[in-house]
Amino acid sequence: MALQEAATEDDLRAGLAQLEKSCEYLASSRPTGANLFWALERVKRSAEEFAASRPEANLQSLREHVLEEANAICAEDVDMCRRIGENGATFIKEGAGILTHCNAGALATAGQGTALSVMFEAQEAGKKFRVYVDETRPLLQGARLTAWELQQAGIEVTVICDNMAGWLMKQGKIDAIITGADRIAANGDAANKIGTYSLSIMAREHNVPFYIAAPSSTFDLSIKSGTEIPIEQRGADEVRFFGGTKVAPDGVGVYSPAFDVTEARDITAIITERGVVEKPNAEKIAKLLRHKG
Amino acid sequence: MALQEAATEDDLRAGLAQLEKSCEYLASSRPTGANLFWALERVKRSAEEFAASRPEANLQSLREHVLEEANAICAEDVDMCRRIGENGATFIKEGAGILTHCNAGALATAGQGTALSVMFEAQEAGKKFRVYVDETRPLLQGARLTAWELQQAGIEVTVICDNMAGWLMKQGKIDAIITGADRIAANGDAANKIGTYSLSIMAREHNVPFYIAAPSSTFDLSIKSGTEIPIEQRGADEVRFFGGTKVAPDGVGVYSPAFDVTEARDITAIITERGVVEKPNAEKIAKLLRHKG
Numbered sequence: 001m002a003l004q005e006a007a008t009e010d011d012l013r014a015g016l017a018q019l020e021k022s023c024e025y026l027a028s029s030r031p032t033g034a035n036l037f038w039a040l041e042r043v044k045r046s047a048e049e050f051a052a053s054r055p056e057a058n059l060q061s062l063r064e065h066v067l068e069e070a071n072a073i074c075a076e077d078v079d080m081c082r083r084i085g086e087n088g089a090t091f092i093k094e095g096a097g098i099l100t101h102c103n104a105g106a107l108a109t110a111g112q113g114t115a116l117s118v119m120f121e122a123q124e125a126g127k128k129f130r131v132y133v134d135e136t137r138p139l140l141q142g143a144r145l146t147a148w149e150l151q152q153a154g155i156e157v158t159v160i161c162d163n164m165a166g167w168l169m170k171q172g173k174i175d176a177i178i179t180g181a182d183r184i185a186a187n188g189d190a191a192n193k194i195g196t197y198s199l200s201i202m203a204r205e206h207n208v209p210f211y212i213a214a215p216s217s218t219f220d221l222s223i224k225s226g227t228e229i230p231i232e233q234r235g236a237d238e239v240r241f242f243g244g245t246k247v248a249p250d251g252v253g254v255y256s257p258a259f260d261v262t263e264a265r266d267i268t269a270i271i272t273e274r275g276v277v278e279k280p281n282a283e284k285i286a287k288l289l290r291h292k293g
Numbered sequence: 294m295a296l297q298e299a300a301t302e303d304d305l306r307a308g309l310a311q312l313e314k315s316c317e318y319l320a321s322s323r324p325t326g327a328n329l330f331w332a333l334e335r336v337k338r339s340a341e342e343f344a345a346s347r348p349e350a351n352l353q354s355l356r357e358h359v360l361e362e363a364n365a366i367c368a369e370d371v372d373m374c375r376r377i378g379e380n381g382a383t384f385i386k387e388g389a390g391i392l393t394h395c396n397a398g399a400l401a402t403a404g405q406g407t408a409l410s411v412m413f414e415a416q417e418a419g420k421k422f423r424v425y426v427d428e429t430r431p432l433l434q435g436a437r438l439t440a441w442e443l444q445q446a447g448i449e450v451t452v453i454c455d456n457m458a459g460w461l462m463k464q465g466k467i468d469a470i471i472t473g474a475d476r477i478a479a480n481g482d483a484a485n486k487i488g489t490y491s492l493s494i495m496a497r498e499h500n501v502p503f504y505i506a507a508p509s510s511t512f513d514l515s516i517k518s519g520t521e522i523p524i525e526q527r528g529a530d531e532v533r534f535f536g537g538t539k540v541a542p543d544g545v546g547v548y549s550p551a552f553d554v555t556e557a558r559d560i561t562a563i564i565t566e567r568g569v570v571e572k573p574n575a576e577k578i579a580k581l582l583r584h585k586g
Contacts, residue, residue, distance in 0.1 A: 132548070135532065135540070137430060137454035143532070143541040151542055158546035159532055161430035163455035163488025167553040170490060195456025197463060198495060205494050239428065239436070239452055245536035247428070248436040249444055253451035255425070260460040 011059040012051050019047055019066060031230045032191050032259045034183035035217035043069050074110040080215050080273040081111025085121030088178070088213050088271035092122035092129055096175040099165060101134040102193035103145040104180025104213065114180045114213040116149055118271065123155055130156040132174065136193060137162055138238040138256060162195050169206035177203050181214040181270075188264030188280030189226025190214075197260035200267065209268040216272045216289060226261035234258045304352040305344050312340055312359060324523050325484050325552045327476035328510035336362050367403045373508050373566040374404030378414030381471070381506050381564035385415035385422055389468040392458060394427040395486035396438040397473025397506065407473045407506040409442055411564060416448055423449040425467065429486060430455055431531040431549060455488050462499040470496050474507040474563075481557030481573030482519025483507075490553035493560065502561040509565045509582060517575075519554035527551045 023040040030036055046069045051057055092098060098119065105116030112120050119131060131150050136142035143159050150157040160168065168174050177199055181190040190196075190212050203210040223229060236254035240246065248254070269278040274291070277284045316333040323329055339362045344350055385391060391412065398409030405413050412424060424443050429435035436452050443450040453461065461467050470492055474483040483489075483505050496503040516522060529547035533539065541547070562571040567584070570577045 134456070135430070137428070137456060140535075140540050147545045148542045151545055156546070158548050159541050160548050161455070161487070161532060163427070163430060163491060164548065164550065164553075166491030166494060167487060167550060168548070170553070194454070194460060198456060198459030198491065201459060201495060201498050202491060205498075239454060242535045243538035245538070247433050247536075248452050249441045252440045252444055253449070255451050255453050255457065255461070257457065257460060260457075260463070 012057060012062060015059045015062045016047060016051060019044060030182070030232065032182045032232050034220045035215055038217040039073055042073065077110035077215075079111070081109050081113055081117045082121070083273040084114050084213050084215065084271055085112065085117030085119075087273070087276055088118035088211065089121040089125055089127075091176055091178070091209070091211055091269070091271070092118065092127055093175060094127050094129070096129040097132060097168075097173045098129055099132045099134070099168070099174045099177045099199070099208075100146060101142060101162075101177075101179045101196055101199060102136045103141040103149070105146060105149040107145045107149060108180070113149075114215065115178045115211075116146065118178055118211075118213050119150065119155060120153055123153060128156075130158060132158050132160055132165075132168060134162045134165055134195060134199075135159055136195065138234070141193070165199055166202040166205075169202050169208055174206070174208050176209045176211060178211045178213055181212045181218050182259060183223070183229050184212070184214060184219045184270065184285075185223040185225050185229060186219070186221045186285060187225045187282045188267060188270065188277070188285055189229070189261050190264070190267060190270070191226065191229045191231070191259045191261050194257050194260050197262050200262040204266050210262075210266060211269050211271055212262070212267055213271040216274050218272075219285060219289060221286070221289070226263065229259075229261055231260070232258040305350060305355060308352045308355045309340060309344060312337060323475070323525065325475045325525050327513045328508055331510040332366050335366065370403035370508075372404070374402050374406055374410045375414070376566040377407050377506050377508065377564055378405065378410030378412075380566070380569055381411035381504065382414035382418055382420075384469055384471070384502070384504055384562070384564070385411065385420055386468060387420050387422070389422045390425060390461075390466045391422055392425045392427070392461070392467045392470045392492070392501075393439060394435060394455075394470075394472045394489055394492060395429045396434040396442075398439060398442040400438050400442060401473070406442075407508065407564075408471045408504075409439065411471055411504075411506050412443065412448060413446055416446060421449075423451060425451050425453055425458075425461060427455045427458055427488060427492075428452055429488065431527070434486070458492055459495040459498075462495050462501055467499070467501050469502045469504060471504045471506055471564075474505045474511050475552060476516070476522050477505070477507060477512045477563065477578075478516040478518050478522060479512070479514045479578060480518045480575045481560060481563065481570070481578055482522070482554050483557070483560060483563070484519065484522045484524070484552045484554050487550055487553050490555050493555040497559050503555075503559060504562050504564055505555070505560055506564040509567050512578060512582060514579070514582070519556065522552075522554055524553070525551040
């Protein structure tokens with residue numbers, strides 16, 4: 001959209017329509033996510049209020065306002081990530097083996113991440129521990145991103161294949177599991193990268209505490225339980241090909257859900273920037289969200 | 294070793310020594326396996342008996358005898374695989390979803406396999422069903438080999454990443470799990486490809502029957518329980534690289550056990566060529582092995 005000098009109602013309406021379109025496009029990237037929608041909604045609402053309440057508003061000032069709001073969200077995210085880390089660091093004991101899945105670090109947030117922030121803050125507090133990272137098929141965010149982030153931070157990191165996690169727990173190598181979440185229902189059921197559900201079952205089997213670290217904007221109180229969370233399906237070729245290499249026969253079927261849902265009863269605690277919800281349930285979550293931390 | 298005409302005791306001794314060395318080399322390929330050792334032992338014992346009992350034996354006749362014994366094992370394996378399939382086919386119900394892990398088919402045996410033989414025989418009996426195949430990281434035997442074998446046989450096949458299996462069970466898509474085994478202890482604990490242990494825990498959680506299909510030569514009665522089974526560790530680059538593509542940062546640690554051990558209590562039945570052992574335990578297994586089927 002070209003910069004326009006004249007401030008007319010038509011210009012503003014066009015600007016808001018363009019913003020709406022951009023938000024729709026960004027929202028289509030990840031149907032399972034919650035705080036993506038939260039951020040888009042916040043920017044849209046703020047732009048509408050701005051346009052409605054400022055008689056002097058023109059397209060240029062609207063755009064500046066939208067950028068300001070986005071920058072404010074970014075700054076809040078940096079701070080929020082740090083507070084999630086501070087609130088969770090106590091769950092990492094000296095000498096512990098920690099397991100994580102996918103990427104919930106600086107590469108996935110504006111700040112130092114959610115699950116990884118807990119590790120960064122534990123390290124900041126002087127603790128030594130080892131992090132086992134599920135490589136996280138099909139897209140290998142664990143091997144490619146999380147392992148790199150932890151290595152850069154000087155934390156001991158060991159990559160494993162996803163199917164090894166249960167056997168590591170059985171051998172007593174894992175003292176805690178910490179992952180992020182993409183959407184958390186009102187009752188505490190949490191959607192996260194495919195494979196997280198299985199980890200939560202293994203964790204219960206082996207008495208390993210299972211933590212979710214996520215900003216409070218991940219809660220979606222409009223959704224009562226995890227069964228209502230939409231699960232994004234991914235294309236077959238992410239499984240059938242690896243880099244350029246074909247790894248399964250032509251024409252073979254593939255089923256590839258990008259997320260699964262961990263039940264609240266299998267979550268030891270949800271670590272947010274507002275505080276920690278142990279043994280999460282609808283009542284405790286509602287209470288956390290009522291009190292702005 | 295060059296073909297030699299003269300039949301001397303030295304020749305025979307050299308032949309047996311060469312056989313011993315070859316057996317050692319083959320045994321080093323897979324420390325977790327059981328029926329590999331069983332077959333090598335059988336060939337060696339047979340060669341020694343041949344050399345000791347035939348005054349007319351020479352190197353050439355010894356070599357022919359070894360080949361004959363190997364061919365006999367091969368023929369027995371073909372027959373045995375078929376009988377495993379026949380004994381297990383009843384566990385596949387019409388319209389079922391079956392999950393398997395790694396490769397236990399014609400590419401892994403002299404015959405039509407063990408776990409896959411059960412599927413081939415169920416299909417032979419006219420049943421329609423779908424097989425979900427774990428891709429089986431790090432070496433992807435499921436995606437590369439099992440998917441291909443099932444596709445060739447005209448069985449409906451869907452490849453999934455290993456970390457999706459638990460979520461499929463949660464959704465009710467899996468009615469039975471059937472895998473092979475590399476070694477089974479006297480009490481029924483069974484070593485198989487890494488990831489099998491986790492499947493067995495998921496199976497219990499979701500009330501999905503879990504079957505092991507294996508020849509009776511897989512039992513190792515010298516080992517009381519699974520804790521004594523040696524677990525082969527694999528090299529880091531199988532996880533760090535994928536085809537030629539690097540997927541984890543340089544210098545990052547990797548832990549890669551090739552096998553894990555499923556506990557007997559989580560195995561619904563062990564399907565062998567001699568019959569089926571339901572809820573396996575030491576007594577039932579000893580009984581099966583006493584009666585040659």
